[in-house]
Amino acid sequence: xxGGMSPGMGETPLLAVEDLRVDLPLEQGTLHAVRGLSFEVxxxxxxxxxxxxxxxxxLTSLAVMGLLPRRAKRSARRLSFxxxxxxxxxxRRMAAxxxxxxxxxxxxxxxxxxxxxxxxxxxxxxxxxxxxxGRRQARERAVHLLERVGITAAGRRLGQYPHxxxxxxxxxxxxxxxxxxxxxxxxxxxPTTALDVTIQAQILHLLLELKREMGLALxxxxxxxxxxxxxxxxxxxxxxxEIVESGSAVEIFGxxxxxxxxxxxxxxxxxxxxxxxxxxxxxxxIVPSLVGSLEECGFRERCAxxxxxxxxxxxxxxxxAGRAVRCVLADPAxxxx
Amino acid sequence: xxxxxxxRLALALLVAVTVSVVGFVLLRASGDIAxxxxxxxxxxxxxxxxxxxxxxxxxxxxxYVEWLGKTLSGDLGRSVYFNVPVAQLIAERLPVxxxxxxxxxxxxxxxxxxxxxxxxxxxxSLLDHAALWLxxxxxxxxxxxxxxxxILVLGVWGRLLPISGTGSxxxxxxxxxxLGYYATPAIMRLTRAGMVEVLGSDYIRTARAxxxxxxxxxxxxxxxxxxxxxxxxxxxxxxxxxxGSIVIESIFALPGVGQLAWISLQRSDFTVVQxxxxxxxxxxxxxxxxxxxxNAWLDPRIRVA
Numbered sequence: 001x002x003g004g005m006s007p008g009m010g011e012t013p014l015l016a017v018e019d020l021r022v023d024l025p026l027e028q029g030t031l032h033a034v035r036g037l038s039f040e041v042x043x044x045x046x047x048x049x050x051x052x053x054x055x056x057x058x059l060t061s062l063a064v065m066g067l068l069p070r071r072a073k074r075s076a077r078r079l080s081f082x083x084x085x086x087x088x089x090x091x092r093r094m095a096a097x098x099x100x101x102x103x104x105x106x107x108x109x110x111x112x113x114x115x116x117x118x119x120x121x122x123x124x125x126x127x128x129x130x131x132x133x134g135r136r137q138a139r140e141r142a143v144h145l146l147e148r149v150g151i152t153a154a155g156r157r158l159g160q161y162p163h164x165x166x167x168x169x170x171x172x173x174x175x176x177x178x179x180x181x182x183x184x185x186x187x188x189x190x191p192t193t194a195l196d197v198t199i200q201a202q203i204l205h206l207l208l209e210l211k212r213e214m215g216l217a218l219x220x221x222x223x224x225x226x227x228x229x230x231x232x233x234x235x236x237x238x239x240x241x242e243i244v245e246s247g248s249a250v251e252i253f254g255x256x257x258x259x260x261x262x263x264x265x266x267x268x269x270x271x272x273x274x275x276x277x278x279x280x281x282x283x284x285x286i287v288p289s290l291v292g293s294l295e296e297c298g299f300r301e302r303c304a305x306x307x308x309x310x311x312x313x314x315x316x317x318x319x320x321a322g323r324a325v326r327c328v329l330a331d332p333a334x335x336x337x
Numbered sequence: 338x339x340x341x342x343x344x345r346l347a348l349a350l351l352v353a354v355t356v357s358v359v360g361f362v363l364l365r366a367s368g369d370i371a372x373x374x375x376x377x378x379x380x381x382x383x384x385x386x387x388x389x390x391x392x393x394x395x396x397x398x399x400x401y402v403e404w405l406g407k408t409l410s411g412d413l414g415r416s417v418y419f420n421v422p423v424a425q426l427i428a429e430r431l432p433v434x435x436x437x438x439x440x441x442x443x444x445x446x447x448x449x450x451x452x453x454x455x456x457x458x459x460x461x462s463l464l465d466h467a468a469l470w471l472x473x474x475x476x477x478x479x480x481x482x483x484x485x486x487x488i489l490v491l492g493v494w495g496r497l498l499p500i501s502g503t504g505s506x507x508x509x510x511x512x513x514x515x516l517g518y519y520a521t522p523a524i525m526r527l528t529r530a531g532m533v534e535v536l537g538s539d540y541i542r543t544a545r546a547x548x549x550x551x552x553x554x555x556x557x558x559x560x561x562x563x564x565x566x567x568x569x570x571x572x573x574x575x576x577x578x579x580x581g582s583i584v585i586e587s588i589f590a591l592p593g594v595g596q597l598a599w600i601s602l603q604r605s606d607f608t609v610v611q612x613x614x615x616x617x618x619x620x621x622x623x624x625x626x627x628x629x630x631x632n633a634w635l636d637p638r639i640r641v642a
Contacts, residue, residue: 067545091551099548106546111539116561116636126547161637177547 013040014185014217015064015102018078022059022241025071029291033059033072035241038316041185041234046211046218048228048249050264051238054287057221058107060238061187064219065104066094082184100130103178105207107190109171113162119173120158126180145176149206168199175207185217192227204231225268229253234322237261240298241290243316247323257325260299297327305329338640341633349626356618357408361401364611373605374417408615414608418601423612427594431616433503434586434593437516438578440509444517445524446571452521453528454560460533468529472522480581484515484588501590512589516581520574527570531563538562565632565639572628576621 022034034056041047049057062068064079066086079086081102086094098104106112114122123145124138133141139158146154149172162170171191178186188207192200208231211218222228228235232249237260245258256262266281285302288294297303300310309328316326364370371387372379379387388394392403407414413423456465491511492500499508535541536559544558582595590596594613601609633639 065546067542095545095548095550097548098546104546106539106543108539112543114540114544114558114562115638117558118637125549129547129549129553163638174543177543 011042012083014043014045014082015041015219016078016080017060017064018076020060020063020076020079021074022056022063022068023073023075025073026291032290032292032294033241034063035290035294037238037241037243039234039236039243039246041217041219043184043217044215046220046231046233048232048235049219049221049238050223050225050228050235052223052264052287055238056241057223057238058189061104061189061219061221064187065098065102066091067098067104096130099126099178099183100181101183102185102187103181103183105171105174105178105186105188105191107193109167109174109194112174113170115162117161118158119160119162119165123158123173123177123180126177130181141180142176145179146173148179148210149173149176150202151176167195168203171195171199171203172206175203175210179210179214182214183216185219186211187219187221189221190223191220192224193222225265237264240287240294242298242326243324244299244326245324247319251323257319257323257330258299258327259303259305259329263302338633341640342630345626345629349622352622352625353619356622357405357615358401360611360614360618361404362397364607365397365400367607368605370607373607413612413615416601416606416609418604418606418609423609426597426609427612427616430592430594430597433591434579434582434595437509437512437582437586437591437593438575440513441517441520441578442571442575444513445520445574448517449521449525450528450564450567453525454532454555456525456529457532457536457563458555465529468525472525475518476522478518480515480519481584481588483518484512484585487511487515488588503591508589508591512585512591515588516578516585519581520571520578524567524570524574527567528563531566532559535559535563561635565636568628568632568635569625572624575624576617579617579620 017040018038020034020037021032024031024033037056037060039047039049049060051057059068059072063072063074063076064086066089068074074087076087081097086097089097113119120139120142123142124135127133127138127141128135142158143154146157151157151169151172157165157173165173171194175191186207191207192203195203204227207218207220210216220227220231228249234246235249235252236243236246237252237258238244239260245252245256245261252261253265256265260283263281263283267283269280283302288298288301295313297306297310297314300306303310307328314326314328316324317330318324319330369384371384371391371393374391375384375387392400411424413427415421416423416426419426452468452471456462456468459465488500488511491497498511499505500511502508541554541559544554549558579595582591582593583598584595585591586593586595587599594616598610598613600606601613629639
């Protein structure tokens with residue numbers, strides 16, 4: 001995909017997130033799971049949120065959708081969809097957007113469909129709750145989309161129940177469900193993680209093909225850098241609830257600036273980057289606890305390049321267009337070259 | 338679905354046969370029926386004559402088969418005390434008991450399911466705790482005492498409701514509350530537990546992600562899955578209510594099967610007791626079957642089993 005897909009300056013991004021925070025009150029204190037996240041997604045753009053388990057990727061997506069668990073607290077300076085502020089929107093107004101203009105695909109296809117209702121019912125319902133159409137039209141749309149996501153005998157599938165279908169089929173159905181209203185943005189939270197490796201590639205291809213064809217914007221949450229390298233326009237690397245590095249996919253893969261990104265890239269074989277026979281790396285240590293306040297670089301204890309400055313809060317340094325790194329070494333003013 | 342139906346019907350039949358055998362044997366083992374029938378002051382020859390007349394001197398299996406044959410043709414024997422057919426005695430009183438049972442169940446469900454749902458929506462809230470106390474209260478209180486309390490408060494002090502008889506539907510209100518309240522705690526707690534679990538499930542998140550309104554998420558997607566265990570429990574509770582009606586019908590002077598059982602037990606009128614036990618068992622079995630069928634309708638996964 002060419003760089004021309006990125007929105008120009010001044011154009012309203014489809015999704016704009018600024019200083020998003022998600023706090024979970026626990027018995028031991030408050031868990032700051034997402035700590036001041038900012039990113040933008042333009043129309044038709046693919047943003048990959050990358051990071052290891054527990055870095056706050058899923059909570060970020062749920063926070064955008066307004067689907068956080070009740071005890072979680074969400075705050076942000078800005079959280080807007082197509083210029084409309086989502087913070088403080090009533091549940092009713094938010095529900096009118098969800099599944100309609102922004103849709104979500106979840107990680108667990110085996111448990112994400114209601115066992116008590118047929119596939120057809122669950123698909124049609126997604127359209128019926130947003131559009132003034134009849135059952136018949138909803139049914140036609142469901143059949144069309146089931147065929148589109150590569151399900152054979154679509155008409156017969158409508159009468160089947162989730163327990164009669166495999167995980168791969170169920171995820172295709174979840175994708176079709178997300179597409180029922182023709183959304184502008186899809187958030188896919190590790191959509192292939194729970195599937196067999198052979199199915200993973202199929203589902204991912206399908207998602208990308210549909211995205212291109214329908215001009216959707218996609219936020220793909222994943223820990224699979226191989227996937228990111230293939231599909232992303234923009235990449236945001238998350239660590240311990242923060243974005244530590246963001247930029248275009250080409251730049252992140254070609255010239256990673258944050259030690260964590262470099263570590264992450266050394267852990268997995270990336271096409272065109274890893275030489276055959278070269279041993280893969282690993283990152284020593286564990287993720288810091290996010291309970292209570294963390295007033296230093298979250299990666300400091302695992303970082304080989306840590307220095308005194310890392311003990312203070314590290315701001316996000318904005319570099320050349322669209323590139324940002326949260327590391328003292330990337331500070332254009334003070335870092336040793 | 339057909340396989341499921343056949344399997345459940347066969348199971349129900351098997352249970353019915355077992356119950357009839359156990360009931361038959363237990364009654365024979367509970368004392369010499371001939372002595373009871375012959376009455377006080379009967380001589381050994383009188384008793385012997387009764388034994389022969391009723392066929393009690395024949396082997397048990399023979400007696401059972403004969404009794405079963407009669408039973409299946411609707412002949413439950415004759416009441417010694419009332420001197421009328423048992424089937425007629427029960428048929429006269431069954432409507433009262435069934436109406437009481439149905440009203441009690443409706444009361445129990447109407448109180449416990451909404452309470453359970455509300456409690457599940459806000460776990461550990463004031464409402465949840467209030468519902469829990471209501472449940473503990475209902476579980477801990479004997480139904481006969483609760484019935485007397487109702488009579489005292491609503492009948493004697495408040496003069497709001499009639500305290501005995503079957504004049505109108507109003508006569509059934511207090512007995513139904515007394516009988517139904519006992520079933521409320523279990524149903525409410527099970528509804529709550531089911532809803533808490535279901536509301537945390539992935540498919541509820543999917544339903545919300547689709548943009549469905551809260552009401553639809555709760556009542557279409559959550560409740561249907563949460564009440565599946567409640568249906569089986571409700572059937573069992575209805576059975577308990579029928580047996581509980583023995584006490585409640587006596588207190589409120591309702592001429593139902595429960596009261597008949599109470600009188601017949603006092604008078605050692607065994608044929609009547611046996612008839613009632615059998616009838617209650619059959620109702621119980623039918624209810625369990627009905628609950629299974631209802632659950633199969635609720636949850637397509639059950640239909641395969």
